[in-house]
Amino acid sequence: MDVTNLKQKAVIFDMDGVLVDSEPLWQKAEFEIFSSLGVQVTEELTLITKTMTTKEVTEFWRSRSTVKDISFQQAEELVIxxxxxxxxxxxxxxxxxxxxxxxxxxxxxxxxxxxxxPYRIIPVVLKKLKLTQYFDAISSSDSELNGKPDPSVYLTTSGKLEVDPEHCVAIEDSYSGMLAAKRAGMKVIAFTNGNKDTDLSIANYVINNFEHIDQWPAIVGN
Incomplete structure (x- = not known):
């Protein structure tokens, strides 16, 4: 299909929850590492950290640690x-x-x-999925002052792609991510993966899986 006459020229993916089902893995890593540092990691507290950047998560748990001979950076690297x-x-x-x-x-x-x-997880995920060669630009909020819902990481990515934000469509699984893309001026497609709890109110379109997307050209072309 020739995309030159379509409004959308680029597709920008979120990673966690869109490319890989990594939330349980982050929770497991957080529990293992911070429990070993004397933190009582509870399900209630992990809900608070769900949309945080890795640095924010580390700061959250590190402040609750009883072990003082490990630095913030060391704790973060252990989790990553x-x-x-x-x-x-x-x-x-x-x-x-x-x-x-x-x-x-x-x-x-x-x-x-x-x-x-964190940026160093991105190549691992793309290699795992055998998709490295298909991505024209990759960005992490590690390099931004603020993570999502701040739009910076989306604006950085569209800049690397040399495509104006209004000509980009973002695929996100969280409200925080959708808000970041919207603030960047992009069309947003919500990917639910069967999750019925996500707030979809600001999404332009909703898709439940990647296996039966017959309407994809129409969604992106509008």
Missing amino acids: SRVIELIENENCEIDGIENFVKLIKDQGYKIGLATNS
């Missing part, structure tokens, strides 16, 4: 390293994502990634 290990060894791919990315690449769209996760 454990998440990478889990991603490499667990079946965490979102069903249909590999073929979906290849489909839209074949249709001529530029493809980007904008995530709150």
Whole structure:
């Protein structure tokens, strides 16, 4: 399909919850690392950290730690390293994502990634999914002053793609991520993956899976 006459020229993916089902892996890593540092990690508290950047999560748990001989940076690196290990060894791919990315690449769209996760996790995920060569730009909120819902990481990614934000569509699974993309001036597609609890009120379109997207050209072309 020729995309030159369509309004949307690029598709920017969130990573956690869109490319990989990594939320349980982050929770497991947080529990293991911060429990070992004397923190009482509860389900109630993990709900608070759900949409935070890794730095924000580390600060949240580190302030509750009884172990004082480990630095903030060391604690953060322990969590990141454990998440990478889990991603490499667990079946965490979102069903249909590999073929979906290849489909839209074949249709001529530029493809980007904008995530709150640390930058060094991105290559691990793309290698796991065998999708490294399909992404034209990747960005992490690590390099921004603020993570999502601030729009910075989306604006950075559209800049790398050399596509105006209004010509980009973002695929997100969280309200915080959708808000970031909206604030950047992008069209937003909410990916639910069967989750009925996400606030979808600001999404332009909603898709439940990546395996049966017959309406995809019409969604992006509008």
